[in-house]
Amino acid sequence: MKKIYLMALGALIGSSVMAQVSVTFQVDMNGQTVSPLGVHVAGNWQEEAGFPGDWQPNTAQLADGNSDGIYTLTVDIPAGQYEYKFLNGNNWPFEEGIPAVSQKGGGNSNRFFAVTDWHADNGGWMMPANLFGGSAPAGRVAVRLQIDMANQTVSDLGVHVAGTIITPTWTPGYGTASQSSGTKYAFVTNVAPNASYQYKFLNGNDWGTDESAPAPCGNGDGNRVVAVATTDLIAEALCFGTCDLCAPAAEVTFIVDLNGAGTISPDGGFIAGSFNGFSGEAMNDMGGGMYSITVTLDAGTYDFKFQNGAGGWEGNLQGSCAIAGGGNREVIVNTEGQPQTYGPFCFGSCEVTCAPIPDPANITFRVDMNAQVVSPNGVWLIGNFTNPNWQGGAIAMEDANSDGIYEATSLLAGSATFEYKFVNGDVFVAQNDEFFGNTEQLACNIPSGNGGWNRVHTRSGVAEVLPVVQFNQCNLLSVSDIQLGKVTVFPNPTSDVTYIDIENPNRHNLRMSIVDITGKTVRENILVNSSRVEINTSNLNAGLYFLNVTNERSERAVYKLMVQ
Numbered sequence: 001m002k003k004i005y006l007m008a009l010g011a012l013i014g015s016s017v018m019a020q021v022s023v024t025f026q027v028d029m030n031g032q033t034v035s036p037l038g039v040h041v042a043g044n045w046q047e048e049a050g051f052p053g054d055w056q057p058n059t060a061q062l063a064d065g066n067s068d069g070i071y072t073l074t075v076d077i078p079a080g081q082y083e084y085k086f087l088n089g090n091n092w093p094f095e096e097g098i099p100a101v102s103q104k105g106g107g108n109s110n111r112f113f114a115v116t117d118w119h120a121d122n123g124g125w126m127m128p129a130n131l132f133g134g135s136a137p138a139g140r141v142a143v144r145l146q147i148d149m150a151n152q153t154v155s156d157l158g159v160h161v162a163g164t165i166i167t168p169t170w171t172p173g174y175g176t177a178s179q180s181s182g183t184k185y186a187f188v189t190n191v192a193p194n195a196s197y198q199y200k201f202l203n204g205n206d207w208g209t210d211e212s213a214p215a216p217c218g219n220g221d222g223n224r225v226v227a228v229a230t231t232d233l234i235a236e237a238l239c240f241g242t243c244d245l246c247a248p249a250a251e252v253t254f255i256v257d258l259n260g261a262g263t264i265s266p267d268g269g270f271i272a273g274s275f276n277g278f279s280g281e282a283m284n285d286m287g288g289g290m291y292s293i294t295v296t297l298d299a300g301t302y303d304f305k306f307q308n309g310a311g312g313w314e315g316n317l318q319g320s321c322a323i324a325g326g327g328n329r330e331v332i333v334n335t336e337g338q339p340q341t342y343g344p345f346c347f348g349s350c351e352v353t354c355a356p357i358p359d360p361a362n363i364t365f366r367v368d369m370n371a372q373v374v375s376p377n378g379v380w381l382i383g384n385f386t387n388p389n390w391q392g393g394a395i396a397m398e399d400a401n402s403d404g405i406y407e408a409t410s411l412l413a414g415s416a417t418f419e420y421k422f423v424n425g426d427v428f429v430a431q432n433d434e435f436f437g438n439t440e441q442l443a444c445n446i447p448s449g450n451g452g453w454n455r456v457h458t459r460s461g462v463a464e465v466l467p468v469v470q471f472n473q474c475n476l477l478s479v480s481d482i483q484l485g486k487v488t489v490f491p492n493p494t495s496d497v498t499y500i501d502i503e504n505p506n507r508h509n510l511r512m513s514i515v516d517i518t519g520k521t522v523r524e525n526i527l528v529n530s531s532r533v534e535i536n537t538s539n540l541n542a543g544l545y546f547l548n549v550t551n552e553r554s555e556r557a558v559y560k561l562m563v564q
Contacts, residue, residue, distance in 0.1 A: 020076040021115040022124030025062065027086045028131045028138060030069035035089040038062075039071045042095075043084030043110070049075035053452065056430050058090035070129050079117050081178045083110035086132055091428050096133040101142045101232040102188055106181030106302070107275040112188075116158060118173035118205060128190055135232050136190035143189050143228060146237035147201045150183040150246035150299065150335065155204040159185040162210075163199025163223065173205045181275075182300025182333065183246065184237045193230045198223040201240060217243035248337030249296045255343030256306040259289040260354040262414030265309025269347075272313075273304020273328070280310045290344060299335040303328035306347055308414075315384055315419050316446055316454070318543040319350035326447050326543075348415045355520050358461025360413035366468040367397065367422045370404035375425030375432065379406045382427055383420030383454075386410070391427040405468055412459055419446070419454040422471055434472045444474035444560060446544055457558075458515055458546055467557070489547065493562035500533050500547060500559070508551035514561075515546045537563045 025041045039062045044054045051059045062071035083104055087095045104112040115125045128137050135142035145161050161175040166189050168174060177185035191197060200223050202210040212222035217238065219225045226235060239246040254271055258264045269291030270280035276295075283291035283306075291306075303323050305314045318326045331342045346354035365381050379397045386393025397406035412418065425432040435445060435453040445453040457466065488501040504510060510528035514535070515521050522540065526533065528549065535547075540563045547559040 019079055019117045019120045021079055021117075021120045022074060022076055023113075023115060024072055024074040024124065024126040025084065025086075026070055026072050026127045026129040027062065028070055028129045028134075029064070029088070030131075030138070032088055032132050035094060037090040037094075039064075040087045040090050041073060041084055042087065043082055045075070045077050045080075045082040045084065048077045048080075052431075052436065057087050057092055057095070058430060061090075062086075077115075079115055079120065081112070081114040083108070083112050085110055088132060091430075098133070099135040099142070099232060101144045101234050102130070102135045103277075104178065104180055105184065105186055106298075106300070107273060107277045108180075109277045112178045112180075112186075114158070114176040114178045116173070116176050116205065119176075122173070130190075135188075139192075140190040141193045141228055141230065142232045143191060143197075143226065144186055144232075144234040145177075145189065145199060145201075145226075146180070146184060146186045146235050147177065148184050148237045148239050148246040149203070150239065151242075152203050152240050155209060157205040157209075160202045160205050161187045161199055162202065163197060165189055165191055165197035165199045165226065172202050172207060172210070176205075177201070182298040183335075184298065186237075191228055193228060196225060196227045198225055200224055203240060211241040213241065214243060247299055247335050249298050250333050250337050251294050251339045252297050252331065252333055253292055253294045253339070253341045253343075254283070254304075254306075254331075255286075255290060255292045255341065255345070256283070257290055257344050257346045257354050258306075258308055260347035260349055260357070260415060261308040261312070262357045264289055265312055267309040270307035270310055270312075271304060272307055274302045275304065278304075280307050282310075292343075297333045299333050299337075301330060301332050303330050305329055306345075308347060311388065313384060313389060314348045315415065315417060315456075316448060317348075317350060318446065319541065321345060321350035348417065351520065355416065357414065358416050358459055360411055361459060361461055362409050362463045363412050363457075363459060364407060364409045364463075364465040365397070365420070365422075366405055366407050366466060368405050368468050368470045369399075369424070372424055372471050377425045380423040380427050381408045381410070381420060382423055383418060385412050385414070385418045385420070394423065394427040397422070416461075417456060417458045419448075419456050421445075421454050424471060444469070456544070487549075487557070487559060489559050489561055492560075493564045494537050495564045496536075496538050498535050498537055498561060500528075500535065500549075501531060502528060502533075502549070503531065504528075510549055510551055512550075513548045514540075515548060516541075516543060535561075537561070 041060050042055050042057045046054045062073040064071045085095050102111055103109045119125045159177040160172050161177055162170050162172040166175045175187050177187040180186040200210050213224045217224055256269055258269050268285055269283040271293055272278045272280045275297055283293040286292050305328055307313055316327045321329050323330045381395040381397055382390045395408045397408040399406045421434045423432050446456050448454045486503045512526040512528050513521050513524040542563050545561045547561055549557045
C-alpha cells in the first residue's frame, strides 16, 4: 500500500505542508479497571506531535480531568493519515483489542483517522469517545463506509464522505476517508441504532466532485442508503459511482527457502504481513526446505515477512525486495487480477539462492557502560537470535571485574546476519533501549522496522569476541582498534568511492573482504599494503556492507560501510 498511500498523503497535505491540526484522542474507560500506570495512546503520529518516537507505548498519557471515565489527550500534528491504539497501562501487553469494523484494513489491525487543512481551519478533529477495545461510544453503533477508487484518478484533495450518517451532516470537507487496502478507502462513523442513513463519497472535498449512486444501491437522488440495526456494520467497498465491485482480486503465491534460516523449525514456514494483520499464517511444505502459500489480494502494495516457525521472524531486509529504507518485504499486486508469484527468496535475504550457513559458534558481546548510570535492574542483551526473540529472551550481562564493561556470551546458529541491542534496565520499558528516540540512522545500525534502530553483525562460524562498544553509541573501544591503531572510513555513507585509513603500528600483513548484509562476500583478498586503501563503490548496490580486515594470525576487525 505504500506507493498509493504516499500519493494520498501528499494529496491530503496539499500546498500547506506545515499546517497543524488540533487532534483530541478520547477513550471511555468506564467498565475497566484503570491501570496505576495510566492510560496511554500510541501511533505513527507521536513524533510529529513532539514525542521521542512513533509507537512508543509509555510517552503519550491521557487524563480524566473531570472524573467521568473519559480519558483525553490533545496534540497538534500536520495534515495526513494516521494510525493509533489505546493502552490500559504503558507497555504493549496492555493494548486494546480493536474490532474489525474499526481496523484500518488490508490486515492492518490499528485504529485510523485522516485530517486535512480543512480541519485545521475548522476547529480540528475530536475522536469519538469509544469504549476501550470497542467500536463506538456507549449506546451507539459503528458503521464502516468503504469505496473503491480503482476506476478514478484520486483528487489531490483526497477522498471524502458526507451524509446524514456523519455529524456534522452533509459537510464534505469533514469526513476524510483513509486508504485501507490497495485502491480502497474507508471512514468509520457511529450512529444511533435501528435507523436508516444516507451518504455519498466525493473524489475531492467539495460538492461537484461527488458521486451519483444509481439503483439498486442509490435512493434515486444519487445518495447511498444504509439501514443500521443494533450491531456494527461494514459496508461493501463498491466502485465509486456504481453499485458494482471494481477490479478483481489476484491470487499471489509466495515462496521462501527456509534453508537460509539454518535449522528449519519443525513447525515449518509462516507468512505475516499487512494482508493478514501480521499474524503468522502457515505455509505449505514443498520439500527441500521450500515453503509456499497462495493468498487472494486486492490490487495494491503490501509489506510482510516470512517466519521460520510461528514467531520466528526474519531480520530486517535490505535490497530490491524490501520497502524503501529497509525493513519488511514488499509486494505490488497487479490491477488486472492476474495470478502472480513472489519468490522464491532465501529466508532473511533478497537473494534467490541461500548463502552457506556458518557453523554454530559462541559470540561474546561487550558494552561499555562507564558513561551511563547503570540501572539496578541490570544490563541486558536482546536480539533476534534469542528464544524467544528480543525482550522475551533477554540475556543478562555481567561486569565480572567491575571495569564498567559488561559481557554476555551466546551460542548462535542459523542465519549469518543477526540484529541485537543493549538495554540499561527493564527490557520492557522502551526508553531503556539503545537508540531510543533516534530518528536518523547511525553508522553502526540498521532500521528496526518499528521506528527504532538495531545493531547488526554477520558471524563467521567460529567463536568471536565482538569489539567493546559504548552504550547508545557507535564508538568502538576494542582490541581490534588497539591492534590497528586509528582506523577511519570516509566518506561514509558513500555512493562512488570511499577510503579506509589504517595506522597499523604493528605492521601486520592485512587483507580485507567486503560482505553484504546477507553474509555474501562481494569482494575478497583486497591487499592492504598502504595506510590508505581506495574502495570503488560505484558498482555496489545501495545498502549496508561490512569491511572485514584480517591479519596473518586471523585476528579480525570489522567496520561498517553504507552505500547510497
